[in-house]
Amino acid sequence: MPLPPAWALALFYWIHLLATVTWIGGIAAISILVLPAARRTLQPLDQLAFLEAMQRRLEPLAWFSITALIATGLFQMSANEHYNGFLNASTQWSLSILVKHGLGLVMGAVTALQTWEIFPAIRRTLMRKEKGASAQEIILLQKREERLRKINLLLAVLILGATALARAA
Numbered sequence: 001m002p003l004p005p006a007w008a009l010a011l012f013y014w015i016h017l018l019a020t021v022t023w024i025g026g027i028a029a030i031s032i033l034v035l036p037a038a039r040r041t042l043q044p045l046d047q048l049a050f051l052e053a054m055q056r057r058l059e060p061l062a063w064f065s066i067t068a069l070i071a072t073g074l075f076q077m078s079a080n081e082h083y084n085g086f087l088n089a090s091t092q093w094s095l096s097i098l099v100k101h102g103l104g105l106v107m108g109a110v111t112a113l114q115t116w117e118i119f120p121a122i123r124r125t126l127m128r129k130e131k132g133a134s135a136q137e138i139i140l141l142q143k144r145e146e147r148l149r150k151i152n153l154l155l156a157v158l159i160l161g162a163t164a165l166a167r168a169a
Contacts, residue, residue: 004079016072023065024156026058031153035146044138045129051145052122059115066108073101082169093169100162107155110148118145 003009034054038047077083082093089095122141125133 004075009076009079012072012075015068016076019065019068019072023062023069024160026061027149027153027156030054030058031149044135044142045126045133048122048138048142049126051142052119052126055114055119055122059119062111063115066111069104091169093166096162096166096169100159100166103155103159103162107152107159110152110155114145114148114152118148 035047035051038050042050077097080093082091084090084094087098089098118141122145125137125141
């Protein structure tokens with residue numbers, strides 16, 4: 001298969017990097033900078049409201065980034081000289097890419113869990129705060145969200161490591 005024009009490949013690399021920075025950078029900034037500061041300055045229910053408002057802005061960017069990563073990643077992979085077929089693990093490059101994609105699937109599943117389970121639960125809790133959401137329920141939701149966010153951050157770091165191994169091949 002002939003290689004695509006250099007400008008097309010560069011465009012796909014750029015979009016892929018931009019989507020990576022958007023998704024992973026958002027998770028890292030929230031985990032390392034924003035939420036620790038919110039925990040020090042806001043009451044638990046206000047922290048939950050802040051987290052929900054922030055997530056409402058980040059979620060569409062994250063899902064758009066995931067879509068862009070899949071589309072551009074498939075194009076890049078098929079244009080790579082090391083590509084020898086789907087699920088091939090015969091070289092350092094192909095094994096690294098396979099690991100990267102496996103970790104990416106897990107990261108997508110964790111993101112889906114946050115999107116369709118954790119954040120709806122947070123929204124329900126915030127809607128009934130006047131009726132007295134229990135402090136225990138609020139803390140439990142915060143811990144579940146934090147645990148999933150930290151898992152995603154760890155997966156992101158591992159994905160970047162697998163990418164570095166593939167690039168070194």
